[in-house]
Each structure stands twice: as C-alpha cells, then as structure tokens.
Amino acid sequence: MNNILELMSVAKTYFLQSETIEVLKNINLSVKQGDFVGIFGPSGSGKSTLLNIIGSLDAPTSGRVLLDGIELFTHRDAELSLIRNSKIGFVFQFHHLLPEFTCVENIALPALVRGTSPGRAHERAQELLDRFGMSDKGGRLPEQLSGGEKQRVAIARALINDPRIILADEPTGNLDYENTAKLLEVFVHLKSEGHTIILVTHSLDIEQVATNVYNLKDGALDVM
Ligand SMILES: Nc1ncnc2c1ncn2[C@@H]1O[C@H](COP(=O)(O)OP(=O)(O)O)[C@@H](O)[C@H]1O
Numbered sequence: 001m002n003n004i005l006e007l008m009s010v011a012k013t014y015f016l017q018s019e020t021i022e023v024l025k026n027i028n029l030s031v032k033q034g035d036f037v038g039i040f041g042p043s044g045s046g047k048s049t050l051l052n053i054i055g056s057l058d059a060p061t062s063g064r065v066l067l068d069g070i071e072l073f074t075h076r077d078a079e080l081s082l083i084r085n086s087k088i089g090f091v092f093q094f095h096h097l098l099p100e101f102t103c104v105e106n107i108a109l110p111a112l113v114r115g116t117s118p119g120r121a122h123e124r125a126q127e128l129l130d131r132f133g134m135s136d137k138g139g140r141l142p143e144q145l146s147g148g149e150k151q152r153v154a155i156a157r158a159l160i161n162d163p164r165i166i167l168a169d170e171p172t173g174n175l176d177y178e179n180t181a182k183l184l185e186v187f188v189h190l191k192s193e194g195h196t197i198i199l200v201t202h203s204l205d206i207e208q209v210a211t212n213v214y215n216l217k218d219g220a221l222d223v224m
C-alpha cells in the first residue's frame, strides 16, 4: 500500500560473446514513502545494475518495476526521460558536475530542462545551497570545491525538482572517513524531512543510518 517503488521478480542477464552473466536473478523490493533503504554488496555484486534499472536508465531482462504507480519499462525512452527528470534524483560516486558551470548553474540544470524559469531555478538552487551550509559557494566552479562539498552540490542538484525518490550509487565512495560521516548525515537529514532514499554501497556504514538494510548477494536481496 502506498509504495513509491515496487520491484517484482527483476532479473538482469548480460549476454556476452563467450558467456552470459546473470547479475540479478530475482529481486523483489517494496519501498514506502519516507523509507531510507540501504543496499550493501561487494564490488561486482550488481548494485549499479540494480540502481540503473530502478532509475530507468537500463531495462531488466525480465520482471516489473513500478515507480510512483507507473510501470516503467512499458514507456518509450522520451517518456522515461521525463519520468526521470521529474521523479528521480540521482547521486553518483563521481559527482558528474559540469566543470565549466558554477555550483548554482549545475544545481539549476535539471529544473531548466523541466522548463522552470532561469530566475526561479537559480533562486531554488541558492536555497538548496543555503540548506547545505554552502551559501557562499554558489559562484564557484566544481574544481574549487572539496570532495565533500562537490557531493553536497550533487545532492542539491538531485533535489531541485522535488523528486519522489533519491537514488545514490556509492555517494561516499571517494570520500575520506570524516566526509563520509558528514555526507551520510545529509542523507539522514533528508530522511527526517520525509524524503525516500535508496543508497547502494560496499561499505557497512550504511547499517548505522538506513532504516531498511539489505544485502545484495547471488543476485537477490536478503534483509540484513
Ligand atoms: N554492460 C555490461 N555488460 C556486461 N557485463 C556487465 C555490464 N555492466 C555490468 N556488468 C557486470 O555485471 C556485474 C555487476 O556489475 P555492477 O552492477 O557494476 O556491480 P557493482 O555496482 O556492485 O560493483 C559485474 O560482473 C560486471 O562486470
């Protein structure tokens, strides 16, 4: 009931010339509004594959994905882009900020794509920077920020269109211990504001912050 996300018997197999790799075998997952789902798994276990399917960037070999009541893979690519832009906020291990744009411009970009006026988009980007304690950094280029700051800007960009769900793929993967702790606090704070989060990681830190923790093993999710 009221699930934001539902995965039913999702499988993903890569067919290469010499071998077939069954990465995901049978993934079932229900995520409710406000859940902070942590998915733990070692490198190569299929975390990115799973998150890309949830984010509609990649189609499963079989199974169903429902996001906010929408059956994802019955839609064309152009429709999926619109769904992604309005309903999903992505945060990756590498910040993927555009190097020649300022922080405010990077954060505002998904709003501009959606058709928000530049004035309003920049205003909202600045509000997000204020929230993350980076009020004075809006005019800086990504290379003028620390690793932790870049990831906070990436989170701000993920939030600008008020997504239904935030998907984070090893967002602390490049950070030291202190900045990892700080960034995980940001996610805990977002959860406290009612945001729905799925964070995949190979670090067990996730057990301390997520409310629903799973282990991705042999292509399936076990409750931890
Ligand atoms: N496009 C692809 N073609 C073939 N194999 C792939 C592809 N993408 C990922 N894989 C394989 O799927 C497995 C899981 O990869 P991935 O989802 O990136 O794992 P993780 O994010 O947990 O490190 C790995 O064995 C990887 O080599």
Ligand SMILES: [Mg+2]
Pocket: 047, 048, 049, 169, 170
């Ligand atoms: Mg990965």
